[in-house]
Amino acid sequence: MTINEHAVTFAGKRVSDWNPxxxxxxxETTLYRIATEYDGPEWTDLFADFVHDPAISQVTGIxxxxxxxxxxxxxxxxxxxxVSAREKLPKLNALFLGDITFEESEIxxxxxxxxxxxxxxxxxxxxxxxxxxxxxxxxxLHYDHLKSLIVETGGxxxxxxLEVMGAQLPELKHLELWLGTDAYGRTCTVEDFGPLLAGxxxxxxxxxxxxxxxxxxxxxxxxxxxxILELIRTLDxxxxxLSDTGVQALLxxxxxxxxxxxxxxxHYCSDAMETSLxxxxxxxxxxxxxxxxxxxxxxxxxxxxxxxxxx
Amino acid sequence: MLDFLILGNxxxxxxxxxxxxxxxxxxxxxxxxxxxxxxxxxDSLHCSPHTVMRIESPGKDFEVERALLQIGAxxxxxxxxxxxxxxxxxxxxxxxxxxxxxxxxxxxxxCALLNRLTPQLAGVPxxxxxxxxxxxxxxxxxxxxxxxxxxxxxxxxxxxxxxQMLIGQMRQMGWHSVFVKLAHGSSASGVVAYRxxxxxxxxxxxxxxxxxxxxxxxxxxxxxxxYTDPRVIAxxxxxxxxNRVHVEQWIPKAGINGKTFDLxxxxxxxxxxxxVVRMSHSPITNLHLLNERGDLDSILPQIGASTWAGARQTxxxxxxxxxxxxxxxxxAFAPNYRHHAxxxxxxxxxxxxxxxxxxxxxxxxxxxxxxxRVIG
Numbered sequence: 001m002t003i004n005e006h007a008v009t010f011a012g013k014r015v016s017d018w019n020p021x022x023x024x025x026x027x028e029t030t031l032y033r034i035a036t037e038y039d040g041p042e043w044t045d046l047f048a049d050f051v052h053d054p055a056i057s058q059v060t061g062i063x064x065x066x067x068x069x070x071x072x073x074x075x076x077x078x079x080x081x082x083v084s085a086r087e088k089l090p091k092l093n094a095l096f097l098g099d100i101t102f103e104e105s106e107i108x109x110x111x112x113x114x115x116x117x118x119x120x121x122x123x124x125x126x127x128x129x130x131x132x133x134x135x136x137x138x139x140x141l142h143y144d145h146l147k148s149l150i151v152e153t154g155g156x157x158x159x160x161x162l163e164v165m166g167a168q169l170p171e172l173k174h175l176e177l178w179l180g181t182d183a184y185g186r187t188c189t190v191e192d193f194g195p196l197l198a199g200x201x202x203x204x205x206x207x208x209x210x211x212x213x214x215x216x217x218x219x220x221x222x223x224x225x226x227x228i229l230e231l232i233r234t235l236d237x238x239x240x241x242l243s244d245t246g247v248q249a250l251l252x253x254x255x256x257x258x259x260x261x262x263x264x265x266x267h268y269c270s271d272a273m274e275t276s277l278x279x280x281x282x283x284x285x286x287x288x289x290x291x292x293x294x295x296x297x298x299x300x301x302x303x304x305x306x307x308x309x310x311x
Numbered sequence: 312m313l314d315f316l317i318l319g320n321x322x323x324x325x326x327x328x329x330x331x332x333x334x335x336x337x338x339x340x341x342x343x344x345x346x347x348x349x350x351x352x353x354d355s356l357h358c359s360p361h362t363v364m365r366i367e368s369p370g371k372d373f374e375v376e377r378a379l380l381q382i383g384a385x386x387x388x389x390x391x392x393x394x395x396x397x398x399x400x401x402x403x404x405x406x407x408x409x410x411x412x413x414x415x416x417x418x419x420x421x422c423a424l425l426n427r428l429t430p431q432l433a434g435v436p437x438x439x440x441x442x443x444x445x446x447x448x449x450x451x452x453x454x455x456x457x458x459x460x461x462x463x464x465x466x467x468x469x470x471x472x473x474x475q476m477l478i479g480q481m482r483q484m485g486w487h488s489v490f491v492k493l494a495h496g497s498s499a500s501g502v503v504a505y506r507x508x509x510x511x512x513x514x515x516x517x518x519x520x521x522x523x524x525x526x527x528x529x530x531x532x533x534x535x536x537x538y539t540d541p542r543v544i545a546x547x548x549x550x551x552x553x554n555r556v557h558v559e560q561w562i563p564k565a566g567i568n569g570k571t572f573d574l575x576x577x578x579x580x581x582x583x584x585x586x587v588v589r590m591s592h593s594p595i596t597n598l599h600l601l602n603e604r605g606d607l608d609s610i611l612p613q614i615g616a617s618t619w620a621g622a623r624q625t626x627x628x629x630x631x632x633x634x635x636x637x638x639x640x641x642x643a644f645a646p647n648y649r650h651h652a653x654x655x656x657x658x659x660x661x662x663x664x665x666x667x668x669x670x671x672x673x674x675x676x677x678x679x680x681x682x683x684r685v686i687g
Contacts, residue, residue: 002592002593003569004566004569004570004571005566005567005569005571006566006646017646017647017648017649019647019649033647035646035647037645037646037647037650038560038562065646069485070485071487071509072508072509101563101566101571101646102571102594103563103564103594104563104646106508106513298534299534311513
């Protein structure tokens with residue numbers, strides 16, 4: 001699997017491609033994606049047009065698509081432009097930096113940067129999502145309004161995890177981290193997640209996603225006995241290499257049945273283990289997505305387990 | 312009453328489906344001349360004043376491929392020295408599944424055969440013309456043809472002869488992603504999606520390399536391969552170049568339901584008729600690579616009516632720039648749907664079993680269209 005489609009919705013609203021010929025039409029229900037393309041204008045020129053739209057002050061969210069056609073360009077100037085426009089965007093509460101598909105760039109080829117100026121310029125931001133872990137830094141995460149934080153990478157750096165572990169985000173409900181694999185830059189380890197697992201860090205957390213991870217099994221083992229499992233309603237370990245080891249640990253945990261839903265789709269469980277999980281979750285009334293068992297994939301290789309979004 | 316005459320490989324599914332369409336329409340079955348018999352001089356076309364000629368794909372038959380390569384073995388190539396197999400080598404050639412044989416030589420042989428037939432076809436109504444088939448089986452020529460007719464296609468690079476030239480030209484154009492395709496390959500044979508980012512390289516392809524010493528043989532596989540070692544990628548591209556390649560800019564395609572897609576669009580008598588949405592997790596969307604099919608109606612809301620109308624028009628203009636009754640067009644949209652482009656035109660792109668337009672399959676629609684064209 002790869003990411004083949006741009007976001008259709010974000011922060012509960014429909015995403016439309018920004019088209020200067022059409023302008024901003026329904027800012028109450030629509031977010032706009034600004035992206036450059038081959039032979040198209042520069043991202044910053046598109047954005048300059050966007051902020052000149054008469055309805056700009058009504059805009060609540062921006063999706064930043066591909067920002068450069070050049071190799072290795074980071075979004076520094078994109079961030080600079082959005083930061084400079086902060087007075088024109090008083091209602092901005094949602095930002096997605098890097099809505100970039102596999103055909104546009106491998107996730108691990110996306111060059112990111114220090115995005116903290118963006119977060120600092122919009123302290124009322126409720127939803128922040130970023131794709132690409134190379135060069136990424138979130139800075140000091142002390143924000144009173146942030147409800148969802150999504151970091152999608154092909155390899156998550158320990159630095160970023162430690163930034164999240166040092167965060168003060170009292171309203172955070174949705175935390176989603178794509179860990180990726182060590183082959184593409186994952187340097188974080190299970191131990192780095194200690195403060196999160198202890199359950200005190202984000203008191204309002206509903207959803208925890210530790211996705212696309214080649215550490216899915218050891219993570220499941222520690223999660224199974226971590227206080228966080230009693231706090232959250234949804235646990236998402238999908239897109240990774242979860243197998244019988246991890247699922248058995250989860251099944252042994254009393255807290256698992258307190259969940260409302262469990263998502264492990266794209267996994268490597270044996271049929272017997274999958275059946276045990278399906279039955280246990282059914283008995284406990286937990287919604288389960290255990291689809292896309294990779295053992296049944298035509299590409300299955302017993303020697304190597306792959307995360308869904310690699311490289 | 313028309314007498315249909317098919318040049319093809321008897322027993323091939325394409326011929327079976329065409330005959331079935333004739334039978335359903337209560338028309339007499341077509342006479343089939345086999346490529347092998349024709350090339351061996353055992354049969355000839357024998358056109359009558361009522362004959363309608365249909366040239367079918369010579370594919371999926373190793374003996375036909377061998378015979379075409381043998382014709383190609385004695386053809387001059389005015390362009391360059393591409394890979395060749397001698398007549399003797401061809402005689403002892405053993406079939407190997409997926410093995411990519413010298414496609415330039417095959418093309419020269421096929422063109423020579425088609426050109427030999429052309430005088431016999433003077434005045435005969437044709438469902439597809441030898442010259443169109445020759446253009447469509449030359450991706451460089453087809454691209455140029457479409458560009459000359461002002462039809463949206465991805466930009467291409469000037470001809471390259473090896474990997475070094477490819478890298479140099481990509482740098483010069485400021486491109487970082489391209490499709491390298493065998494100029495005379497059919498469907499996904501010998502297609503490589505290649506991109507580079509600084510020191511990182513990636514070549515996604517169905518081609519597998521078998522190396523023994525200096526010799527490299529290429530095989531089409533059903534499984535997608537990803538090469539990341541630039542030395543391996545260089546060997547792959549160099550080997551493909553020995554059979555003449557066409558290079559186009561790799562433009563990201565639109566996605567739907569988590570997959571990228573393109574469309575196979577069938578034009579008949581200059582009009583868009585059947586279409587199939589081909590959805591894929593990989594940049595190579597060709598149907599036989601086990602990709603999922605979707606139908607146009609389900610994605611029209613996302614494409615939008617006016618965008619689809621524009622794309623239809625592009626396909627129809629492309630079809631009308633050729634003389635053949637039908638063509639199979641590969642069409643893709645940019646992720647924002649503001650642009651579309653024709654990726655390929657397929658001379659034998661009408662094998663779409665089970666796909667109906669106004670209740671008719673591609674063969675039935677073609678038969679009705681040629682009847683109207685010839686009889687009125």
